[in-house]
Amino acid sequence: MASVGRARVAKVTPTADVPQRLIEAAARLLADEGPAALSTRRLAAEVGTSTMAVYTHFGGLPELVKAVVREGFKRLADHMAAVPETDDSLADLAALGEAYRANAHDNPQLYAVMFGSASLGGYRLHDDELDEGRYTYDVLVAATQRTIDAGIFKPGDANAIAAQLWSATHGFVMLELAGYMAADREPDAVDDVLNPMLAGIVTALLA
Amino acid sequence: MASVGRARVAKVTPTADVPQRLIEAAARLLADEGPAALSTRRLAAEVGTSTMAVYTHFGGLPELVKAVVREGFKRLADHMAAVPETDDSLADLAALGEAYRANAHDNPQLYAVMFGSASLGGYRLHDDELDEGRYTYDVLVAATQRTIDAGIFKPGDANAIAAQLWSATHGFVMLELAGYMAADREPDAVDDVLNPMLAGIVTALLA
DNA sequence: CATTTTCGCATAACAGCGTTATAGATATCC
DNA sequence: GGATATCTATAACGCTGTTATGCGAAAATG
Numbered sequence: 001m002a003s004v005g006r007a008r009v010a011k012v013t014p015t016a017d018v019p020q021r022l023i024e025a026a027a028r029l030l031a032d033e034g035p036a037a038l039s040t041r042r043l044a045a046e047v048g049t050s051t052m053a054v055y056t057h058f059g060g061l062p063e064l065v066k067a068v069v070r071e072g073f074k075r076l077a078d079h080m081a082a083v084p085e086t087d088d089s090l091a092d093l094a095a096l097g098e099a100y101r102a103n104a105h106d107n108p109q110l111y112a113v114m115f116g117s118a119s120l121g122g123y124r125l126h127d128d129e130l131d132e133g134r135y136t137y138d139v140l141v142a143a144t145q146r147t148i149d150a151g152i153f154k155p156g157d158a159n160a161i162a163a164q165l166w167s168a169t170h171g172f173v174m175l176e177l178a179g180y181m182a183a184d185r186e187p188d189a190v191d192d193v194l195n196p197m198l199a200g201i202v203t204a205l206l207a
Numbered sequence: 208m209a210s211v212g213r214a215r216v217a218k219v220t221p222t223a224d225v226p227q228r229l230i231e232a233a234a235r236l237l238a239d240e241g242p243a244a245l246s247t248r249r250l251a252a253e254v255g256t257s258t259m260a261v262y263t264h265f266g267g268l269p270e271l272v273k274a275v276v277r278e279g280f281k282r283l284a285d286h287m288a289a290v291p292e293t294d295d296s297l298a299d300l301a302a303l304g305e306a307y308r309a310n311a312h313d314n315p316q317l318y319a320v321m322f323g324s325a326s327l328g329g330y331r332l333h334d335d336e337l338d339e340g341r342y343t344y345d346v347l348v349a350a351t352q353r354t355i356d357a358g359i360f361k362p363g364d365a366n367a368i369a370a371q372l373w374s375a376t377h378g379f380v381m382l383e384l385a386g387y388m389a390a391d392r393e394p395d396a397v398d399d400v401l402n403p404m405l406a407g408i409v410t411a412l413l414a
Numbered sequence: 415c416a417t418t419t420t421c422g423c424a425t426a427a428c429a430g431c432g433t434t435a436t437a438g439a440t441a442t443c444c
Numbered sequence: 445g446g447a448t449a450t451c452t453a454t455a456a457c458g459c460t461g462t463t464a465t466g467c468g469a470a471a472a473t474g
């Protein structure tokens with residue numbers, strides 16, 4: 001399936017897997033120079049192919065962007081999967097939130113495309129793209145369910161609770177990246193806004 | 208300053224204030240057909256002028272988009288200013304949140320540009336653009352301060368509290384617009400996610 | 415009132431864009 | 445070896461943002 005590249009053994013073809021390299025080049029361009037730098041010709045130059053590669057492998061630039069979004073969610077999933085699962089599931093939830101925020105700060109442009117291209121790119125996310133994000137979200141739901149099962153949270157819908165935590169964290173990170181949390185005097189918006197907010201939500205959920 | 212248009216009284220010039228009409232046309236194109244429809248030639252055709260008008264009045268398309276963002280924040284401010292100020296300031300806060308969400312649903316594309324173009328458009332918001340949003344935000348801070356002064360909220364930084372409410376509501380609305388709140392079985396994410404989340408935050412703030 | 419300066423818009427051109435059609439090269443299969 | 449399917453390079457189309465140029469009307473100056 002994966003086209004295994006043109007594996008002529010002797011010639012100077014040190015690279016293969018053009019689709020994956022296109023995705024990575026696009027993600028890197030997005031992260032380093034922003035969306036304006038994302039053009040088929042630029043991509044072709046970066047990867048060392050022609051603009052046609054974008055069309056043979058993806059069908060067009062929008063589809064490549066969708067693949068980049070999937071890649072972004074995969075990185076987010078990696079970030080969150082790296083959070084160890086301890087016996088303090090409440091602390092695990094906090095660590096997941098920090099991982100979420102850390103990932104957004106590490107790839108701000110990619111993060112913006114993941115959640116911004118939905119309506120800004122002109123097309124809405126379809127079910128499969130949503131599922132990419134929802135898969136990451138499931139990690140959060142699982143940790144929430146563990147917290148309920150441990151008797152820390154009172155019984156409830158883990159799905160709805162996880163959505164609360166996601167909404168709050170996501171909203172804070174978005175405003176933070178947009179520049180609204182720099183504020184005038186506040187040295188650390190995390191201490192003054194994010195943590196109290198999450199503490200309030202969590203306290204209401206405690207058994 | 209405002210160029211007062213070419214006010215030749217007798218001729219067939221039924222329209223004036225080209226800059227404002229460009230902003231409105233851009234906002235309408237954005238809302239109706241998405242960002243892809245926003246081109247200088249299309250704008251010129253809509254307003255009945257040439258592409259140069261964009262450059263003489265704004266300097267370029269990005270600057271026009273910034274003006275549209277300001278227009279979007281102004282509409283948001285209108286939505287929120289329409290919320291009456293009662294003696295139940297806690298209910299006022301809830302009403303402000305509903306107005307925020309209603310505005311986002313009424314102008315989803317504009318909302319996406321307002322908070323998405325920050326990083327997605329390639330340029331960051333500068334201080335004056337941020338102030339446009341912060342002005343709206345000040346309405347929320349004022350209502351929060353009233354709630355503190357009324358002894359409903361325990362003493363605290365109204366700024367930080369308002370930021371919590373904004374983050375939570377904004378995050379929910381963003382995920383909702385992106386399609387993540389449609390969910391499988393949940394009939395109303397507002398009842399299951401938004402309201403419990405805000406209730407948790409608010410409860411932690413009560414005196 | 416006449417003249418000059420300023421301002422706003424139309425036209426045309428340039429480079430770059432996404433996309434497509436076409437043709438050539440390479441790998442796979444019979 | 446020949447046929448078939450894949451991938452890619454080239455060139456072209458229509459579109460984009462942007463700029464330079466010129467014209468005409470308003471505003472300012474005398």
